[in-house]
Amino acid sequence: MSSVQLYDTTLRDGAQREGISFSVIDKLHVAQKLDELGIHFIEGGWPGSNPKEVEFFDKARSLNLTNSVLVAFGSTRRPKTKAEQDANLQALTDAGVKVATIVGKSSALQVTQVLETTLDENLGMIADSIRYLKTKGLSVFFDAEHFFDGFKTNPDYSLRCLAVAAEAGTDCLVLCDTNGGTLPNEVTVAAKAAKKLTPVPLGIHAHNDGELAVANTLAAVNAGISQVQGTINGYGERCGNANLCSIIPALKFKLGIDCVTEEQLAKLTEVSHYVSETANLIPDTFLPYVGSSAFSHKAGLHVSGLRKWANSYQHIDPAQVGNQQRVLVSELAGKGNILYKARERGLDLPLRGKEAQKLLGQVKLLESQGFQYDNAEASFDLLVHRAKPDYQPPFELVDFMVVVEKRRRPPTQQSLEEMLSEAMVKVRVGTEILHTVAEGNGPVNALDQALRKALLQFYPSLAQVKLVDYKVRILEESIGTGSQIRVLIESSDGVEEWRTVGSSTNIIEASWLALADSLEYWLLKQH
Ligand SMILES: [Zn+2]
Numbered sequence: 001m002s003s004v005q006l007y008d009t010t011l012r013d014g015a016q017r018e019g020i021s022f023s024v025i026d027k028l029h030v031a032q033k034l035d036e037l038g039i040h041f042i043e044g045g046w047p048g049s050n051p052k053e054v055e056f057f058d059k060a061r062s063l064n065l066t067n068s069v070l071v072a073f074g075s076t077r078r079p080k081t082k083a084e085q086d087a088n089l090q091a092l093t094d095a096g097v098k099v100a101t102i103v104g105k106s107s108a109l110q111v112t113q114v115l116e117t118t119l120d121e122n123l124g125m126i127a128d129s130i131r132y133l134k135t136k137g138l139s140v141f142f143d144a145e146h147f148f149d150g151f152k153t154n155p156d157y158s159l160r161c162l163a164v165a166a167e168a169g170t171d172c173l174v175l176c177d178t179n180g181g182t183l184p185n186e187v188t189v190a191a192k193a194a195k196k197l198t199p200v201p202l203g204i205h206a207h208n209d210g211e212l213a214v215a216n217t218l219a220a221v222n223a224g225i226s227q228v229q230g231t232i233n234g235y236g237e238r239c240g241n242a243n244l245c246s247i248i249p250a251l252k253f254k255l256g257i258d259c260v261t262e263e264q265l266a267k268l269t270e271v272s273h274y275v276s277e278t279a280n281l282i283p284d285t286f287l288p289y290v291g292s293s294a295f296s297h298k299a300g301l302h303v304s305g306l307r308k309w310a311n312s313y314q315h316i317d318p319a320q321v322g323n324q325q326r327v328l329v330s331e332l333a334g335k336g337n338i339l340y341k342a343r344e345r346g347l348d349l350p351l352r353g354k355e356a357q358k359l360l361g362q363v364k365l366l367e368s369q370g371f372q373y374d375n376a377e378a379s380f381d382l383l384v385h386r387a388k389p390d391y392q393p394p395f396e397l398v399d400f401m402v403v404v405e406k407r408r409r410p411p412t413q414q415s416l417e418e419m420l421s422e423a424m425v426k427v428r429v430g431t432e433i434l435h436t437v438a439e440g441n442g443p444v445n446a447l448d449q450a451l452r453k454a455l456l457q458f459y460p461s462l463a464q465v466k467l468v469d470y471k472v473r474i475l476e477e478s479i480g481t482g483s484q485i486r487v488l489i490e491s492s493d494g495v496e497e498w499r500t501v502g503s504s505t506n507i508i509e510a511s512w513l514a515l516a517d518s519l520e521y522w523l524l525k526q527h
Pocket of ligand 1: 241
């Protein structure tokens with residue numbers, strides 16, 4: 001079967017999902033992860049839309065992508081202007097990328113009703129914009145917005161838009177189900193009509209409003225399209241985009257299309273979790289292929305069947321997508337996983353049977369208390385170190401106290417009330433005990449300041465370490481303020497970033513644990 005190229009838009013369309021806000025650092029990390037998965041094109045954002053997007057493309061120049069090509073997104077020029085004077089097209093040529101995707105209308109009704117211009121002017125906008133970007137040396141993909149809806153009411157015009165884009169030299173015509181309401185059989189008919197029209201490669205960009213984005217994408221592949229657009233975990237506006245975590249294994253296992261290698265596919269579950277953690281969304285355990293329930297079986301008939309024949313109640317081998325069958329995870333397999341992970345992290349572990357068993361018990365206990373190590377490798381490394389009988393921590397907490405106070409100010413001041421946070425920390429370094437006090441703009445910040453004040457006397461280089469991200473997750477929402485809280489902290493020394501985790505029913509304690517791990521991890525690496 002023909003080849004298919006994967007195009008990820010998690011960082012642009014995916015970020016449109018309610019509740020997602022990626023920082024520039026988040027986006028750079030996700031891009032790196034998508035590269036590991038073997039995604040061919042990564043749509044990084046819309047540089048014409050805001051300065052954060054421009055900053056991303058600037059910083060992305062130093063990304064070391066081995067499999068992926070970074071793409072900048074934009075739109076066709078505005079009506080009745082010149083392409084060379086269009087700021088949004090200019091931003092695409094300034095983004096430092098080799099490929100640009102531009103969206104343009106391909107539905108007659110959308111042109112007259114929403115864009116409020118003439119059908120001919122829209123064709124001019126498509127042609128001019130593509131030609132302009134081509135003269136700047138870019139490859140250009142054309143997202144034909146509302147193509148399938150337009151094809152239903154005025155197929156001639158929708159196909160005319162594609163023909164004009166093809167003539168202007170576009171490298172791929174991407175058929176969009178923008179409103180996500182098209183059915184698979186309708187996709188087949190429209191995609192075949194497009195295929196007949198032009199030899200230019202076709203793509204599909206499907207939304208999930210009818211819960212058919214994956215089905216529509218596969219229908220389009222069967223009709224001969226060669227570029228598949230989607231997002232990790234199906235994140236996207238409204239009900240989301242086509243889910244690449246379902247599409248990639250379907251292409252590989254069900255349609256026999258070699259879009260990624262077996263090694264890359266085995267990272268799928270990891271990438272899915274990585275993106276949900278980065279987006280600060282609870283991973284959906286019921287996602288096909290990558291969810292933790294996707295291959296889990298309750299005791300009974302299925303389990304006894306599984307014992308006789310591993311595939312008796314599963315449609316693929318979960319290991320192929322980096323997932324696992326849950327009932328069959330024995331203590332032994334668990335231990336093997338941990339030792340494997342420690343080796344993968346470059347930790348030279350002379351942990352013998354008993355110590356490894358102890359470490360496994362520790363991990364299981366902590367995970368049951370809300371710690372989670374998939375996205376906090378630095379805390380995992382520390383756990384492994386702490387399992388060694390001769391481990392000497394660079395510092396130890398004796399105790400801490402945090403005071404948060406709301407004070408009334410004299411009426412002459414602009415704000416009548418202010419919040420004060422002060423932390424007192426007692427830590428032991430070697431045989432010495434240090435007692436420090438610091439203020440902060442919040443309790444966690446005050447704690448951070450007080451701890452640093454103490455440690456800087458012994459480890460001045462610690463000044464390089466900065467906290468770059470702080471995420472709080474409530475784990476058992478039903479219990480309200482009494483629930484378990486997980487804090488994930490990302491730190492950087494300007495060269496490297498690392499993540500640590502803390503969990504407690506108390507947000508300050510959870511923060512403290514993640515914070516202390518962050519500094520301990522860095523000190524350990526330096527000495
Ligand atoms: Zn979209």
